[in-house]
Amino acid sequence: MSFTVHDPVRRILAALFVLAFLAGWSTHADAHGDKKPDKKGILLVAFGTTVPGADSAYKNIEKKAKEAFPGVDVRMAYSSRIVRHKLAAEKKLKLDSPAEALAKMMNDDFTHVAVQSLQTIPGAEFHDILSTAKAFSGMPKGMKQMEVGLPLMATTEDVAKVADALLASVPKARKSDEAVVLVGHGTRHPADVYYAALQYHVWKKDPLVFIGTVEGAPSREDVLAELRKSGVKKAHLMPFLAVAGDHARNDLAGDEPDSWKSVMTGAGIAVTPVLRGTGDASPLADIWIEHLKSAFERLR
Numbered sequence: 001m002s003f004t005v006h007d008p009v010r011r012i013l014a015a016l017f018v019l020a021f022l023a024g025w026s027t028h029a030d031a032h033g034d035k036k037p038d039k040k041g042i043l044l045v046a047f048g049t050t051v052p053g054a055d056s057a058y059k060n061i062e063k064k065a066k067e068a069f070p071g072v073d074v075r076m077a078y079s080s081r082i083v084r085h086k087l088a089a090e091k092k093l094k095l096d097s098p099a100e101a102l103a104k105m106m107n108d109d110f111t112h113v114a115v116q117s118l119q120t121i122p123g124a125e126f127h128d129i130l131s132t133a134k135a136f137s138g139m140p141k142g143m144k145q146m147e148v149g150l151p152l153m154a155t156t157e158d159v160a161k162v163a164d165a166l167l168a169s170v171p172k173a174r175k176s177d178e179a180v181v182l183v184g185h186g187t188r189h190p191a192d193v194y195y196a197a198l199q200y201h202v203w204k205k206d207p208l209v210f211i212g213t214v215e216g217a218p219s220r221e222d223v224l225a226e227l228r229k230s231g232v233k234k235a236h237l238m239p240f241l242a243v244a245g246d247h248a249r250n251d252l253a254g255d256e257p258d259s260w261k262s263v264m265t266g267a268g269i270a271v272t273p274v275l276r277g278t279g280d281a282s283p284l285a286d287i288w289i290e291h292l293k294s295a296f297e298r299l300r
Contacts, residue, residue, distance in 0.1 A: 038144070040299055041073045041110040042292065045098050045129050046118040048078030049245035050086050057243040057279025061118060064282075064289050069296065073110075077101035079125055098132045106142045114295040116149035118242055118279065118288060123189035126151050149295035152242075152278070152287055153194045163201035165283035167209065171236050171274055179232040179269075180209045181223060183252050183260060184240035186216020208232060211240065212260075214251050220260060224267055234270040237261060243277040 042065060046058050058076065065074045077098045078084050087093040096104065098115070105113055115133050119126045130148055137146040153159050170180045184195055192213070199211040199218060208230060212223040227235065237260060239248035252260045253273035261271045278284040 036109050036111055038111045039109055040112045040114075040296070041075065041105055042069060042296065043075050043077055043098070043101055043105065043113055043115045044118055045077045045079055045101075045115060046242065047125060048080040048083035048087075048095070049243045050083055050090075051243070051245040051249060054243040054245040054248075054277065057277035057285075058118065060282075061279050061285050061288055064285055065116070065292060068289055068293065072296075075101055075105065079128065098129060099135075102132065102136050102143075106136065106139075111144045112299040113143055113145075114147050114149060114292060114299060116288065116292040116295060117151045119151040120153060120184060120240070120242065120278070121187070121189075121191040121194045122151050122154050123187045123191040126191075145299055147295040147298045149288070149291040151291075152284065153198065154291075156197075158287065159194065159197050160201050161287055162284065163198060163205070165281070165287065166198075166202065166240075167206055168283050169281040170209070170238075171272075174236055175234075177232065177234075178208070179227060179230065179235040180206075180238065181212060181227075181235050181260070181264070182209070182238050182240040183212045183214060183247075184216075185247060186213025186219075188216070192216040214247055220263065224264070227264070227269060228267070232269065234272070235264060236272050236274055237264070238274045239277060241277055242279045244275040244280075245277075248275050248277070 044058070044062060044065060049055055062074060062076060076095075077100070078095045079098055081097070084095050084097065087095060102113065115129060117126050117129050133146045133148050136143055138144070150158070153162050166182060174180060186192060186195065195211050195213050195216060195218060202209045202211060210223045210226055212218050212220055237252055239252055241247060250256070250259065253275060254261065256262060261273060264271050279288075
């Protein structure tokens with residue numbers, strides 16, 4: 001895909017200098033005129049999670065990627081510095097940032113790399129991935145080509161597919177008069193509008209499935225107003241997040257007075273939390289894999 005980066009040139013050059021140092025590139029063979037053979041690879045980029053077991057969603061997507069591309073090296077990077085540092089301090093687990101992972105892939109002689117975003121919407125996190133990929137793309141004696149796979153929802157067709165996948169993934173125990181409330185992260189980025197678009201597509205097929213966000217729109221107040229109008233007495237509360245991590249366990253299903261579960265219960269709605277990330281649900285994980293296939297096919 002094509003993309004535009006607005007970072008100052010000096011900032012990118014400085015970042016590349018640091019990455020070159022991190023990777024410890026060897027140009028001895030290039031100096032003698034040897035040409036590297038083409039080597040394709042895949043890098044999955046997720047925000048990350050520190051909640052034990054929540055990374056099962058990432059592992060599910062990684063497994064699907066390896067099945068879809070047998071023989072191709074599939075690697076993982078976490079974009080959250082806080083998550084990486086916390087895992088390193090508490091579990092002695094070293095995880096790469098997207099830049100570190102790409103530097104290592106360059107050092108390992110990869111020439112063509114498909115970078116797949118595991119974000120939900122094309123917000124700030126996704127554009128950071130684009131910026132990093134742009135910095136590495138076409139670098140002398142480095143990668144020949146980089147392609148970035150779209151997040152879960154990027155086109156109108158994606159939103160419709162996600163709506164169908166969500167409806168196929170609601171709890172089997174749900175009864176016809178019970179609501180399902182799916183809560184995403186939300187953002188101040190303009191891409192927040194994708195959540196409202198998703199609500200539109202979901203309501204066309206099921207008026208008792210509601211989309212909300214922790215930090216965007218539709219807000220919790222918006223969802224509560226709709227729940228009151230519907231008259232439902234019970235709701236299944238689910239994260240609309242790649243992993244059922246900290247937000248799912250605390251902001252949604254926590255026992256604190258300001259959690260979604262507590263506020264909905266206070267409004268007279270019996271709440272059943274279902275802590276499962278969208279990456280754990282195959283119908284949704286498959287959409288990310290479709291985007292990865294498109295990115296990989298664009299590698300010349």
